[in-house]
Amino acid sequence: MTKRNERIIYLSASAIAAFKRCPMLFKAKYIAGIIPIERTEGMQAGTDWGSLLEVAESHEGDDCPRCAPFEGTNENCLICGGTRKVDDDAMTVVSRLLEASYPMAHEDEKQAQMKSKLYMSIAAYMWHWDVNNPEYDVLATEVPFDIKILDPETGSPCRDGRVRGKLDRLIRIKESGTIAVLESKSTDSAIDDGSGYWDHMDLDTQTLLYPYAMWRLQQTGELERYGIKKDDPIATTVLYDVWHKPGIKMKKLSMAESKRILEDEEYVGEGVSIAGLKIVEEVKGKGKPKRFLRPIENDMPRIDGVPVTLVPNVNGDDNAIYENEVLYGARVFGDITADPDKYFARREISRTIDDMAAFEGQLFSIYRVILDLRRTDHWWQDERACKPKGTYTCPMIAYCWHREPITSDNILDGFECKWEKDDDVSGGE
Incomplete structure (x- = not known):
């Protein structure tokens, strides 16, 4: 929680943007300190992207971008491990940060997608902007x-x-x-x-x-x-x-694409290692031999060591590969580098x-208006900001639409108060 003197009105870029969008949203987030507990996927991705950029231009032995500005050591730092120096090459540190941010990527498709997007995007970013020779x-x-x-x-x-x-x-x-x-x-x-x-x-x-x-x-x-x-x-x-x-999403490959991966041991031009999968030929009735993709008994299907899901056809005798994070990441990287x-x-x-x-x-002017609104508590809502066109939905709908008091003493399920109240909360200007 953040310690805060409630007398002071603090304006930041995000606070000003919230006030412009809807004064009631500003009141909730920056006066009452009410915020959703769960962060949106977009917010998480933006935060992670910033963290990855901290190390994208670093080299092993450089000052740790997180710890160097401060005194003391942090043995849990994923960049330096408490040494205050970057302890590995940039992409190894990037991988470590993403493993911590997306621990369920091996079984959660959304996490796997975002983890791969970020990893491949930062790799492409380093290539595109030539981070070893910055402008x-x-x-x-x-x-x-x-x-x-x-x-x-x-x-x-x-x-x-x-x-x-x-x-x-x-x-x-x-x-x-x-x-x-x-x-x-x-x-x-x-x-x-x-x-x-x-x-x-x-x-x-x-x-x-x-x-x-x-x-x-x-x-x-x-x-x-x-x-x-x-x-x-x-x-x-x-x-x-x-x-x-x-905006690329994971997808199921066609039967032909799936077999081609095993035959060529590559996908979108990137070499891959295959385990737990085989192609067999069988004759059905009086027809010609046909080729089928099957799992090897007692061996988990994996591509580059990462488990892969098989999607059977309607007859149950053939399978298609559903992209794992390795295959998906290769496709993302190829798409980015083709049109950076x-x-x-x-x-x-x-x-x-x-x-x-x-x-x-x-x-x-913004400060003076907020002072008056705080003094009178006559905050207004902009109903157009609740669900404007696009994907945005205001997180405070749970309060406004149900006429719940927006105060730090009324924290609904799914929300928390970020302020630790200061003893000196007297007056306003």
């Missing part, structure tokens, strides 16, 4: 910020309003020398030029908040430790590094001083 130098990682909201008319800080978050990576782009924030994103949406994704990102809160935070930190000299001085060119650029999650621009994109979004000034005013 930028990393100046710092996980740079936190916790800055006061300013009154744009007077420049005075607001007592009870703060903006906080962290900058994934501060970088210097080699070709231009531009200082930027590298922000990694994952999305189900198409990311090509004509998709509309980038038009949306140009309006996204993060593309304003992160440059604004970097600008404020530069003004106060807090970036000098990373070689960015107050009088250097103003750093207000974000380099977005986006991964489009493959469909899955990976990078783009710079730069902001001007006028943009920063306008955003500073917006932050103040």
